[in-house]
Amino acid sequence: MIESVILWFLAILIAPFFSAVILKVKAFFGGKKGPPLLINYYTLIKLFKKGSVYSNSTTLVFKLGPIISLATAVTVLMFLPIAGYTPIFSFNGDVIFIMYIMGLGRFFTIAAAMDTASPFEGMGAAREAYFPIICEAAMFMILIFFYRLTGELQLASFFTGGNTLGLWNMAGAPLLFIVIAFFIILLTENSRVPVDDPATHLELTMIHEVMVLDHSGPDFGLIELGSFCKLFFYATIISRLILPFDFGVPAFGFALFVLGLFIVYLAIGVTESVIARYRMDKVPQFVLTSFALAFFAIIISLEFIK
Numbered sequence: 048m049i050e051s052v053i054l055w056f057l058a059i060l061i062a063p064f065f066s067a068v069i070l071k072v073k074a075f076f077g078g079k080k081g082p083p084l085l086i087n088y089y090t091l092i093k094l095f096k097k098g099s100v101y102s103n104s105t106t107l108v109f110k111l112g113p114i115i116s117l118a119t120a121v122t123v124l125m126f127l128p129i130a131g132y133t134p135i136f137s138f139n140g141d142v143i144f145i146m147y148i149m150g151l152g153r154f155f156t157i158a159a160a161m162d163t164a165s166p167f168e169g170m171g172a173a174r175e176a177y178f179p180i181i182c183e184a185a186m187f188m189i190l191i192f193f194y195r196l197t198g199e200l201q202l203a204s205f206f207t208g209g210n211t212l213g214l215w216n217m218a219g220a221p222l223l224f225i226v227i228a229f230f231i232i233l234l235t236e237n238s239r240v241p242v243d244d245p246a247t248h249l250e251l252t253m254i255h256e257v258m259v260l261d262h263s264g265p266d267f268g269l270i271e272l273g274s275f276c277k278l279f280f281y282a283t284i285i286s287r288l289i290l291p292f293d294f295g296v297p298a299f300g301f302a303l304f305v306l307g308l309f310i311v312y313l314a315i316g317v318t319e320s321v322i323a324r325y326r327m328d329k330v331p332q333f334v335l336t337s338f339a340l341a342f343f344a345i346i347i348s349l350e351f352i353k
Contacts, residue, residue: 054129059121062279063087063272065312072316087275094268102261104164112159113266117273119152123280128206130304131293137203142190145202146183149236152273153179160258171257174327178242178254181334182232188341189225192218195348206284211291221344226288228344230314231337233281237274240319242330282311 067084074081083089101109123145125135138144157175160168190200196217197204204210215222235242238255245256259270286307294300325333 048135050132051129051135054132055121055124055135058124058127058129058279058283059272059276062275063091065282065308066275066278068309068312069316069319072313073320076317076320087271091268091272094271095265097264099262099264099266102163105162105261108155109159109162109261110266112155112162113262113269113273115155116152117269117276119148120273120276120280123148124276126202127280127283128203128287129283130301131206131208131211131287133207134203137201139199139201141201141203143200146186149277150183152277156258156270159262163261165261168258168260171254174254175258178235178330178334181331181338182235185228185232185334185337185341188338188345189228192221192225192341192345192348195345206287209291209293211287212293214288215291218344218348221347222288224340224344226285228337228340229281229285229288230311231334231340233278233285233311234315234318235334235337236281237278239315241322241325241333244319244324279308282308282315285311 064084064087067082067087070086071081071084126137126141126145128134153175157172160172160175193205193214194200196214197210199205205214218225234240238245243254243256255274259267262270283304286304289310290303290307292303294303
């Protein structure tokens with residue numbers, strides 16, 4: 048339990064660092080030096096030193112948005128088997144609970160955006176409410192696939208110790224579809240290219256960034272830290288899937304986990320560097336690919352995995 052708590056704190060601390068890896072990769076492709084790897088820590092410290100500005104049209108909902116957004120992000124990390132260790136909390140069916148917790152965070156982020164009475168933030172909130180619906184459908188298909196293999200509905204049964212390697216032994220090639228589907232979900236849920244561009248400043252093309260335009264100071268810092276933790280959550284799952292090996296030595300296991308995280312964040316950076324942002328009417332087709340991949344993985348497992 049102590050190891051799990053330490054890893055949970057460590058995950059929150061290092062999440063901003065790994066997000067900076069994406070900036071470095073994008074700078075490399077642009078022929079630039081890029082910001083330092085600690086840039087996100089400097090930004091968070093600067094934001095927490097400032098004061099927040101609130102519009103006269105906002106209510107308590109606007110202030111609750113950043114707090115609940117961060118709270119839900121760090122809560123789901125408590126159920127995440129980090130580096131193959133048993134999570135702080137785990138029970139059968141916790142994956143359903145995690146999806147509801149993440150949905151709660153999204154709801155309050157959307158509610159805070161709508162509370163500003165800004166048409167631009169309302170536009171971003173509508174998009175934020177639409178695209179994750181497809182992601183949730185894909186996530187349920189993935190859960191059906193995992194339940195088909197293990198008969199369990201808890202993250203610890205999928206990603207603790209040698210359980211992940213056992214998934215590969217049982218599923219084989221169809222699990223590759225699940226890895227790709229998870230990566231598409233990661234890009235969508237975290238508003239990354241090609242679904243959204245976190246670096247854009249044009250309100251008409253933004254999704255997540257336009258919803259937080261009126262947040263400032265510590266409130267915006269809480270939102271940023273929550274987004275780092277949310278990205279870390281999905282990256283950890285993919286890292287565990289692509290490097291599922293368990294050597295029985297904690298140091299080796301943790302080093303392998305960190306290597307997997309670097310691979311995932313590098314992949315995100317490369318994706319954002321070589322692919323342009325899709326038009327809004329093309330985004331649902333891209334997100335639906337994750338659902339189709341998970342669906343085909345289930346069909347193959349029903350046919351060939353006995």
